[in-house]
Amino acid sequence: MSNSDETTDLQLKFDSNGLITAIAQDFETKEILMLAFMNEQSFKKSLETGEAHYWSRSRSELWHKGATSGSTQIIREIRIDCDQDAVILLIDQQGDGACHTGRSNCFYRQINKDGTLSFIEK
Amino acid sequence: MSNSDETTDLQLKFDSNGLITAIAQDFETKEILMLAFMNEQSFKKSLETGEAHYWSRSRSELWHKGATSGSTQIIREIRIDCDQDAVILLIDQQGDGACHTGRSNCFYRQINKDGTLSFIEK
Numbered sequence: 001m002s003n004s005d006e007t008t009d010l011q012l013k014f015d016s017n018g019l020i021t022a023i024a025q026d027f028e029t030k031e032i033l034m035l036a037f038m039n040e041q042s043f044k045k046s047l048e049t050g051e052a053h054y055w056s057r058s059r060s061e062l063w064h065k066g067a068t069s070g071s072t073q074i075i076r077e078i079r080i081d082c083d084q085d086a087v088i089l090l091i092d093q094q095g096d097g098a099c100h101t102g103r104s105n106c107f108y109r110q111i112n113k114d115g116t117l118s119f120i121e122k
Numbered sequence: 123m124s125n126s127d128e129t130t131d132l133q134l135k136f137d138s139n140g141l142i143t144a145i146a147q148d149f150e151t152k153e154i155l156m157l158a159f160m161n162e163q164s165f166k167k168s169l170e171t172g173e174a175h176y177w178s179r180s181r182s183e184l185w186h187k188g189a190t191s192g193s194t195q196i197i198r199e200i201r202i203d204c205d206q207d208a209v210i211l212l213i214d215q216q217g218d219g220a221c222h223t224g225r226s227n228c229f230y231r232q233i234n235k236d237g238t239l240s241f242i243e244k
Contacts, residue, residue, distance in 0.1 A: 010239060035145065081157060082221055110201050115169065
């Protein structure tokens with residue numbers, strides 16, 4: 001085991017693009033809402049403000065989730081994995097939902113055995 | 123919205139390294155167990171066999187999770203996100219657990235407000 005597994009020191013392991021992976025999970029229902037990325041700046045902003053900030057890879061900019069739409073994510077807890085390159089944000093989702101399609105979460109389709117997709121009934 | 127959002131066609135969006143992100147989530151408890159990566163080969167193997175196959179970035183090889191340890195992951199359902207670059211594997215974890223540290227899952231520490239880590243009590 002490497003040291004990052006058992007330490008209580010934060011040793012974020014950013015990839016070659018300076019990013020870690022962030023999973024937003026609903027604090028109450030445990031539903032996975034979305035997956036996004038954080039650079040050091042967005043991680044610090046999230047920790048300081050208590051609201052999810054990501055790094056937008058498409059726009060190459062700090063992304064305060066919901067800043068314009070109102071669909072902010074209030075952070076209740078942050079967890080980190082063994083090798084410190086991924087975090088879970090346990091959140092309370094505000095507004096209409098986490099997904100840009102207007103849905104509550106981004107994982108609204110399942111992959112069938114034959115490789116086609118089906119929309120998941122609520 | 124782009125077409126990948128609303129289609130029932132599988133259009134996996136691999137990154138520049140040929141990978142998508144995969145989250146393994148316990149089918150029953152909804153606990154997030156681990157985060158890993160898949161290339162096209164490991165995705166196909168997972169779909170065909172019903173057991174989680176990833177791409178090991180450290181070893182640069184196909185990784186049949188638990189093949190040697192017995193900690194295989196039986197896939198109950200696969201979900202895909204809006205832009206088709208991330209999947210959730212809803213699984214039944216076999217053996218001792220998902221994490222290489224011997225723990226049931228990789229996210230066994232939380233990040234405190236002051237930036238230190240604490241081990242989560244079970």
